[in-house]
Amino acid sequence: MNLRGKRILVTGAAGGIGRLVCLRLAGQGAELLLADRPGDALDTLLGELGGQAVALPTNLLEDGAGERLAADAQATGQIDVVINLAGIMSFRLFQNESADNLQRMWQVNVIAPMQLTRALLPAMVARGSGRIVNIGSIFGSIAFACFTTYSANKFAVRGFSEALRRELEGSGVDVTYIAPRYTKTPINAGAAARMSEALKMNMDEPDVVAANILRAIEKDAKDYYIGFPECLFVRINAILPRLVDGVMRKQNAQIREFARNE
Template structure:
């Protein structure tokens, strides 16, 4: 797919991977529609794009019907939408027993219900494109159930399943679907699980590197794109020999059980 002149709506575009995706899409000639809840952060992202590019911003909460309607209206006003990137998400971490109802509800609403609902609401606009595509930003933790990230894993497993289902359901409409599974990334969200990075031996990628890999996959019209490195091997082991992953992660989780990162 040639991205030059393509319209791409990106949720969570005010920071992190969303901002990096906006910059990378714009670098390849696409025209971003920046979506997020914080007007100042969206303006910061917009300021990093080429001045001549007719990018738009949309301040909206994707977890509300009103917010999604605002997104539909701005996308409709552009005439068509070529690519929808469901990127916005929360990363709850810590022992499940310590997570509140509010944290669980917010994670499920933001990471699962909102992207499903927004995809549904924008199908009519996407169908106007000659090569429409939906891009769902998941996680390696959508394949590997990881201790201290139970709620987050549950939402990303759900998003992966959703991606597979709509890829098959929408094939007759010529709407492609790309599921992206990056590993931990150096964004503000990582601050919430900083104490878990070293004990679990996590490697964090730069948002720019993640965005480059994802946008390249969109150009290739790939069905999936996974982070390179050891994590990709772990996904294969998880599918073929899950007991080995159990042994490795249970051992690390036990060491952390009574430590300061149990929260």
């Protein structure tokens, strides 16, 4: 896909990865709609992008946020691409996960992007062009201990992407699913960061992930996994999950120790 002149809606636009994605998209000549919570981060990004962007302050935790965001975006003109990037993470023993946090995570990570996509699709299908870009995670293919809710969310995003791609085949509307591995952003701060450093997990800088997101979109990729050997482990886990259980057993015990105090 040639990004020049494309009108692209990005959720989580002012976040650690989102900001860098937006700056790279603008560098390719895209026109951007920036969806994120109102605040200094969104205002700063809007200033950086100047005339190439319009801010759409939104809170995806609110009921019906996806539909409202779609209406606000379409009121500005045709939407060529939506990048569902906003997300929240949880690192703790599942028995300690609060009911409120379960609801929050499903709302932001799964329900809101599905609502937004559903509301944008009729116009894309009618004109026979458009792209849905869903940012998942390696955790959406390999479920990690103490990231139970997050892994479940990302498995759902991956399933949504696969089913929707098959449903839209021949319509002119494409679906790209992108799965980063662990990334050094504020979403992974605290105990999760200490755990990943202690276990020497492979980590990517946000700009590496942003560059790969653009590469996947420009290549019209259907599925794009970031990082080796994680992309290999995804394939192994799909075929031999019980083998992966054994390989991860020692690591899981260490992960639980870091999560107990969260």
